[in-house]
Amino acid sequence: xxxxxxxxxxxxxxxxxxxxxxxxxxxxxxxxxxxxxxxxxxxxxxxxxxxxxxxxxxxxxxxxxxxxxxxxxxxxxxxxxx
Numbered sequence: 001x002x003x004x005x006x007x008x009x010x011x012x013x014x015x016x017x018x019x020x021x022x023x024x025x026x027x028x029x030x031x032x033x034x035x036x037x038x039x040x041x042x043x044x045x046x047x048x049x050x051x052x053x054x055x056x057x058x059x060x061x062x063x064x065x066x067x068x069x070x071x072x073x074x075x076x077x078x079x080x081x082x
Contacts, residue, residue, distance in 0.1 A: 015056035023049035041078070045071075
């Protein structure tokens with residue numbers, strides 16, 4: 001649980017760093033994955049996280065919320081539709 005608490009703390013203390021870290025984790029998973037669909041999905045997630053970091057860096061809270069909404073909508077649709 002410590003990792004989760006630190007991740008949440010980082011999100012609020014330094015959102016740019018948090019999203020950059022998440023993007024790197026997603027890219028690492030993509031590099032390690034052997035399934036092309038998993039690789040593609042993780043690279044798309046990394047691109048979204050990079051956008052979150054950019055919005056956080058620029059202080060654009062309105063943009064980060066619209067990007068976050070698109071991100072979650074896309075992932076939920078993938079879970080439902082397949």
